[in-house]
Amino acid sequence: MSSLLEFTAGLDWRSWLIIVGVVFVGIPLGGTILNVVSQLYSTGSHLLAPVWAMVSDPYDFFLECREKYGDVFTFVLLGRKVTVALGPKGNDFVLGGKISHLSAEEAYTSVTTPVFGKGVVYDVPNAQLMEQKRFIKFGLTTENFRTYVGLIVKEVESLLETHPALERTPQWGEFSAFKLMSELTIYTASRTLQGEEIRKAVDGSFADLYHDLDGGFKPINLFFGSLPLPMNRRRDRAQLKMSNFYVDIIKARRATGHAGSYDMLAALMDQSYKDGRTLGDRELAHIMIALLMAGQHTSSATSSWALLHSANRPDIWQAVYDEQVAYFGNGDGTFRDLEYEDLRNLPVLDSLIRETLRVHPPIHSILRHVKADLPVPPTLSSSGPLNASKASENAGYVVPKGYLVLASPAVSQADPRIWKEGRKWEPSRWSDPEGVAALALDMSEQGEKVDYGFGAVSKGTESPYQPFGAGRHRCIGEQFAYLQLGVIVATLARAIEMRIDKVPAHNYRTMITVPMSPDFIQFRRRR
Structure with a gap:
């Protein structure tokens, strides 16, 4: 990974x-x-x-291998054979594969279960995971989103007024993009999805628990999740304490009721499985931890990249600001409040976010464990040789049981065979109705609809644009992510100018692809 x-x-x-x-x-x-x-x-x-x-740079590595071996090839990773399948067809092969052949649970449980907790996400059979995703959808309603917009705005405005790195002066100051966005996104996510009790705790001992728990969310644990390392011991202690913390909140809510709450916890407390079983307190706690940990990483990384590129392109940042003035300006330098429906009518902001997700998908590679011998479609394997087992001349290539297969959205989203200047951040490509971006977006969002157990979603597994994955494991929080990113960027654009000489390189040493340090952005308040 x-x-x-x-x-x-x-x-x-x-x-x-x-x-x-x-x-x-x-x-x-x-x-x-x-x-x-x-x-x-x-x-x-x-x-x-x-x-x-x-x-x-795994992107360059994959393209170099593709030149030598074709779209499908195998390499050894810590003693495990990993078959890589590149391009849109490769994405479909891996992400659209049948659960009888491919398992995300077996690929990821060693890193996610110690952090999230037992009984949720990849620690349960796929059918149960699909039901848990269905529960989460009840907390991602339009009514909730309308409430979340104002809450996120308040968190951004509070950060602008109180954060020491954002001191209000007429001079240029600077802040670390990733550090600042890591703080802000945990504030906004805890205040909206997590609930008021969690938001109040974020500034206290909860922050230390989060830090220790996050310390176990490392690539090494994909293969060795139980190593007796200090970070894993801290992770395990923090997981138990955080789980107990949530359970106490859940018990208090059950005792007093949660009518009028618009957070995820309120939505989950009313759900039950198809067999009639309700969610237990510990199960609820672990789902809430999973939502906090998984969502915060991706949002902090994406918002950091969005700010870094915008600071490097003052014309784009100015266009975002001008769009805010045109849609929300009161004519005296002030703005009317953002509302949820507004975010759908801001093409400059939308293009900025989509282009950031294209160039910087949070996860550059996605793994699945092969549960049964897996034939490779001729349309995929014909583009080059395959270092996997060959069943027979007529049967074609087969990826054997026990292998891992890997898809790379980062490659298909910047592939020079598909995108013009694919590695260049250029939001204007999304305003071309006849361009590749429009076609890729249509394939991702408007294609064949499938219900995997949590409501009909676009399958999208053959799209070259998959920042939130595709198929049955497509990210359930996609719409919230767009909402959170949109409100953060819009609110900051109203308040500050930014500049930077060069966008930092990728740091591929973490589970989520983040900017390499240093990542300081210069800023000043708008006059």
């Missing part, structure tokens, strides 16, 4: 322990040890070179 895992692809267990020690435990003289490792593998290893390439 991320560069740390990719860096260690093909290494034996002794080298792996050295890497773990250097990176996570902080063994002294780590540089010397790494130098020894590199010398050990400087000759005779055909795996290290491509792995190092993935550390710096």
Whole structure:
């Protein structure tokens, strides 16, 4: 999934322990040890070179492999065979595969279950997960969204007035994009989806619990979730404490009632499975933790990239501001309030968000565990050789049971065979009704509708634009993410000017693709 895992692809267990020690435990003289490792593998290893390439840029690595092997190829990752399937057809092969053959649960449970908790998401059978996603939809209603807009605006305005990095002066100041957005998105998500009790706690001891729990959400735990590392011990302690914290809130709400609440917890407390079983307190708590952790990571990364690119393109940032003036200006330098329906009628803002998600999908690679031998469609495998098992000359290629398969939305969303200057951030491409972006969006949102158990959604697995995934595991919080990002960007555009000399490179060493440090944006208040 991320560069740390990719860096260690093909290494034996002794080298792996050295890497773990250097990176996570902080063994002294780590540089010397790494130098020894590199010398050990400087000759005779055909795996290290491509792995190092993935550390710096998996996009380039995948395209280089595609030139050599075609759209489908296999490499070794910590002793596991991983078959990569690129392009829209590859996305469909992996993300549109049958659950009898492909499992997201078996691919991800080792990293998600210790963080989210037992009995939810990838710790349950797929049918139960689909029901849990259906429950969540009840908290993502239009009525709730209308309420959330004002709450998010208040959080942004409060941050502008109180954050020490955003001191109100006529001079240019600076702030770290990712650090600031990480704070803001947890404030906005906790105030809306999580509820008032959680928002009040975010500034206190809850923040420490979140930090420790987040520390276990690391790529290494995809394969070794139970390693006795200090970060995992802190993760486990924090998970229990946070779970108990939510359970106490749930019990208090059950005792006093939750009428009039518009948060996710209120919606979930009224749900029950098809067999009649209601959600237990612990189960509810773990769903709420999953929503907090998963949503905050992706939103903080995407909002950071949106600000960084906007600061680098003053013309785009000015266009966002001008759009706010045109739609909401009162003529005296003030603005009327944003409303939910307004966000659907702001093409500049919408294009900025969509282009950011295209160039910077939060997760560059998506894994599935192969449960049964998986034939590769001829339309996919014919583009090049495949390093997987060949059943027979007539049967074609088969990915064997026990392998992992990998799709990369990051490749299809910037593929030079599909997109003009695919790696360039250019929001104007979304205003071309005849362009690739419009076609990709239509395939993603307006294509074949399928109900996997949580309501009909566009399958979208063959679209070259999949920032929120596709198929049965498409992100259920997609609409909330657009709402949150739109309100944050619009409110900031009303308040500040921004500039930056260069957009930072990607940091692929984390579960979510974030900007590399330093990521400071210069800003000043609008006059």
